[in-house]
Amino acid sequence: MSADRLYQLLLRTYPRDYAAVHGGELLATLEQSSGGRIRVREVTGLLVGSVRQRWLQDRLRQPRATVTSAVWPAVLVLLGFDFMFNVASALHMLPSPSGPSAILQSWVVPASMLPSLLLFALALLGHPRPALLFALASYLLPLVRDAGAFSWSDLTPVVSLHALTLAALAITTVRRKSFSAGSWGWLLPPALLGFLATMPSPVAGIALGTALALLAIVAVCEARFALALVPLCFAMACSYLTQWWTHDSYPGSNFVALCAAIAAGVGLVFLLRAGLVLKPRQSAASK
Amino acid sequence: MSRPLREPSYFVLAALIDGPLHGYAILNRVGELSEGRVRPSTGTLYGALERLTAEGLLAPGEEQIVEGRTRRAYSLTDAGLAAVTAEAQRLQSAARVVTTRTGAARVLPA
Numbered sequence: 001m002s003a004d005r006l007y008q009l010l011l012r013t014y015p016r017d018y019a020a021v022h023g024g025e026l027l028a029t030l031e032q033s034s035g036g037r038i039r040v041r042e043v044t045g046l047l048v049g050s051v052r053q054r055w056l057q058d059r060l061r062q063p064r065a066t067v068t069s070a071v072w073p074a075v076l077v078l079l080g081f082d083f084m085f086n087v088a089s090a091l092h093m094l095p096s097p098s099g100p101s102a103i104l105q106s107w108v109v110p111a112s113m114l115p116s117l118l119l120f121a122l123a124l125l126g127h128p129r130p131a132l133l134f135a136l137a138s139y140l141l142p143l144v145r146d147a148g149a150f151s152w153s154d155l156t157p158v159v160s161l162h163a164l165t166l167a168a169l170a171i172t173t174v175r176r177k178s179f180s181a182g183s184w185g186w187l188l189p190p191a192l193l194g195f196l197a198t199m200p201s202p203v204a205g206i207a208l209g210t211a212l213a214l215l216a217i218v219a220v221c222e223a224r225f226a227l228a229l230v231p232l233c234f235a236m237a238c239s240y241l242t243q244w245w246t247h248d249s250y251p252g253s254n255f256v257a258l259c260a261a262i263a264a265g266v267g268l269v270f271l272l273r274a275g276l277v278l279k280p281r282q283s284a285a286s287k
Numbered sequence: 288m289s290r291p292l293r294e295p296s297y298f299v300l301a302a303l304i305d306g307p308l309h310g311y312a313i314l315n316r317v318g319e320l321s322e323g324r325v326r327p328s329t330g331t332l333y334g335a336l337e338r339l340t341a342e343g344l345l346a347p348g349e350e351q352i353v354e355g356r357t358r359r360a361y362s363l364t365d366a367g368l369a370a371v372t373a374e375a376q377r378l379q380s381a382a383r384v385v386t387t388r389t390g391a392a393r394v395l396p397a
Binding site for chain 1: 337338
């Protein structure tokens with residue numbers, strides 16, 4: 001990879017409006033100061049600079065703007081997680097190629113992830129209203145269809161992930177704000193994570209750990225991203241808690257309870273991180 | 288009393304006393320003035336420029352294309368000149384505390 005290409009990629013870690021205003025002059029200065037070569041100090045300087053720039057903008061942003069701008073990333077995170085989960089489930093259920101119904105099932109099973117793929121794509125393209133209608137249909141129809149065989153565990157995704165996704169989509173629909181379309185490349189991370197989740201434990205663990213570390217860095221950079229991750233954390237905590245409550249006699253119940261506690265704890269930390277930025281701004285504004 | 292400037296910020300402001308400069312020229316001037324001791328990376332320099340601009344110590348000019356490169360000159364504001372002058376005086380008086388006494392001090396043999 002050429003130095004110019006790498007520096008351009010790193011410039012994308014800066015806030016979009018800052019890169020739009022200063023990106024050209026920054027790259028021109030980099031071209032001269034690095035002599036067209038990749039230099040570790042320049043790479044480090046760009047990464048640290050992008051974090052500092054996000055911190056600076058975080059402090060300047062009004063608390064209300066921080067909260068409202070967290071809703072759309074929250075929608076993308078929730079739908080991205082749902083898509084990742086469905087990719088992992090579909091790949092896990094794929095039949096062996098030698099089975100009699102292999103040809104039919106190899107098409108039917110991956111189709112189960114299509115609704116979540118479509119929802120995530122609608123959100124990426126910035127269409128909250130169609131996404132809300134489609135989410136209502138795809139989340140509620142299975143409940144109506146299986147109403148006869150109701151169990152508490154069926155409600156797990158409804159009371160946690162799906163309910164929060166519907167609420168976030170409803171908020172964005174009511175606000176009627178136009179959302180800029182994201183890159184199609186954002187489909188790749190959840191799809192890749194879903195694929196890696198089906199791999200043996202070291203690979204899956206490394207992928208999950210890397211993803212969590214990246215999310216933590218993103219949450220540290222800006223309060224609105226920390227806020228956007230809170231619904232996912234509490235949805236996961238709620239999901240694990242319901243599993244533990246409905247199946248408390250099976251051998252892994254202690255591990256599930258631990259997962260619920262960790263997810264809730266991480267959610268609280270993110271909430272506290274956002275609160276630390278919001279609170280001083282409110283007190284400063286009242287002076 | 289204003290808080291002390293950090294060393295890179297001090298040299299960035301000092302580099303602009305003689306007139307407006309663009310990013311790469313600021314980097315070179317900072318290196319010259321600090322005798323090579325302070326050499327911020329480009330990312331660090333632009334972080335400092337943004338922070339000093341937000342504090343009203345610098346004023347960015349219009350973006351221009353010079354020899355195919357995007358350029359923006361930064362100039363010192365009155366507040367910036369006052370801040371770097373105050374910092375220089377603070378450093379000078381801090382240095383005087385030591386230099387006026389070391390001249391008369393007797394150093395014990397090791």
